[in-house]
Amino acid sequence: GNALLSSYGTTIFEVMSRLSEEHGAINLGQGFPDDRGPADVLQTAADALLQGWNQYPSMMGTPDLRQALAAHAGRFYGLDVDWKTETMVTSGATEALTACLLGLINPGDEVVLFQPMYDSYLPIVRLAGGVPRFVSLKAPDWSFSRADLEAAFSPRTKLVLINDPLNPAAKVFDRAELELIAEFVQRHDAFAVCDEVYEHIVFDGRRHIPLMTLPGMRDRCLKIGSAGKTFSLTGWKVGYVTAAPHLLQPVAKAHQFLTFTTPPNLQAAVAYGLGKEEGYFTGLAAGLQAKRDRLAAGLASVGFEVLPSAGTYFVAADIGRFGFDGDDQAFCRWLVEEAKVAAIPVSAFFVENAPTGVVRFCFSKRDEVLDEAIARLRNRF
Ligand code: PMP
Numbered sequence: 001g002n003a004l005l006s007s008y009g010t011t012i013f014e015v016m017s018r019l020s021e022e023h024g025a026i027n028l029g030q031g032f033p034d035d036r037g038p039a040d041v042l043q044t045a046a047d048a049l050l051q052g053w054n055q056y057p058s059m060m061g062t063p064d065l066r067q068a069l070a071a072h073a074g075r076f077y078g079l080d081v082d083w084k085t086e087t088m089v090t091s092g093a094t095e096a097l098t099a100c101l102l103g104l105i106n107p108g109d110e111v112v113l114f115q116p117m118y119d120s121y122l123p124i125v126r127l128a129g130g131v132p133r134f135v136s137l138k139a140p141d142w143s144f145s146r147a148d149l150e151a152a153f154s155p156r157t158k159l160v161l162i163n164d165p166l167n168p169a170a171k172v173f174d175r176a177e178l179e180l181i182a183e184f185v186q187r188h189d190a191f192a193v194c195d196e197v198y199e200h201i202v203f204d205g206r207r208h209i210p211l212m213t214l215p216g217m218r219d220r221c222l223k224i225g226s227a228g229k230t231f232s233l234t235g236w237k238v239g240y241v242t243a244a245p246h247l248l249q250p251v252a253k254a255h256q257f258l259t260f261t262t263p264p265n266l267q268a269a270v271a272y273g274l275g276k277e278e279g280y281f282t283g284l285a286a287g288l289q290a291k292r293d294r295l296a297a298g299l300a301s302v303g304f305e306v307l308p309s310a311g312t313y314f315v316a317a318d319i320g321r322f323g324f325d326g327d328d329q330a331f332c333r334w335l336v337e338e339a340k341v342a343a344i345p346v347s348a349f350f351v352e353n354a355p356t357g358v359v360r361f362c363f364s365k366r367d368e369v370l371d372e373a374i375a376r377l378r379n380r381f
């Protein structure tokens with residue numbers, strides 16, 4: 001096989017989900033909700049399928065979804081987006097990320113990555129010939145300093161890849177942090193690829209701030225979203241990129257050779273969904289915030305040191321208090337085999353400077369499932 005890709009094992013999400021099945025565990029590892037998603041969005045997809053929306057749509061996406069994306073950007077962020085030149089639909093955020101990195105990086109270009117980072121970032125940066133430069137965020141507050149950015153940026157920096165809200169740390173970057181990143185991106189005449197798949201999943205009255213909305217950043221950012229997260233339909237793999245034409249064009253060159261298109265009936269449903277009333281979006285966050293609180297309280301009650309979760313499907317927890325003999329990977333193996341609850345070791349999101357004892361739990365599950373998971377843990381600790 002390809003030497004670079006062969007050097008990676010199977011992604012931790014697949015490994016833990018299969019172990020979870022094997023051991024009859026409750027799967028709080030891989031991030032996906034267990035509810036069915038909004039019925040009207042599902043109905044729209046079913047109708048579109050039966051009405052014949054089943055052939056290749058335009059490679060940039062269906063006009064109705066692209067218009068809905070531009071309207072969404074205006075409605076939530078005050079962005080003025082031209083749907084014809086500044087939006088593109090992809091097969092999931094994963095493809096959007098891949099198209100952005102393959103489309104923008106030339107061999108030898110440096111790419112600034114924040115650790116913890118989502119599993120597909122580094123392999124694709126490397127496939128594109130990019131040179132990774134890391135900023136390591138440290139638990140429990142996952143902060144970074146000006147000096148950290150000084151050390152990571154250089155005259156060869158082509159782009160920075162930022163995930164906000166951040167999986168698995170459940171961090172939401174504040175305006176001051178975004179301003180600091182924006183300052184470095186502009187000083188180095190670089191771009192930012194912004195993975196904002198959890199844009200509508202932020203808690204406690206916070207508001208998600210796209211880096212693209214900061215002064216001077218409108219034409220330096222590629223903003224990525226995912227219908228999987230916004231409509232609790234992760235299997236659909238409908239993603240999207242919003243960016244200035246000069247950035248989107250090279251990304252479209254990669255997209256046309258990756259997937260080219262995305263199922264049109266799903267695009268019709270996502271176009272409909274993005275136009276849903278305000279209450280849908282606030283309800284999504286409020287519902288997940290209640291689940292966060294439920295799982296966090298349960299984890300704390302059995303002895304985990306629960307870290308703050310400001311957004312995403314996830315809460316991270318420190319295992320230090322258990323005095324477990326082994327690292328977070330060993331702990332997660334033990335947990336799935338013995339307690340029959342699956343979680344994800346946070347060190348899987350690092351190549352260096354990983355925290356030793358932090359694990360990630362997914363709370364986008366029915367309350368009974370969360371309660372049963374806590375009951376299982378209580379039996380073990
Ligand atoms: N980025 C992050 C940070 C994620 O957590 C995920 C998880 N699904 C993705 C990208 C991939 O999204 P999609 O399923 O739309 O490809």
Ligand code: GLN
Nearest residue numbers: 013014029030031032167
């Ligand atoms: N984004 C999901 C997570 O972080 C997993 C997606 C995947 O399995 N690749 O758990």
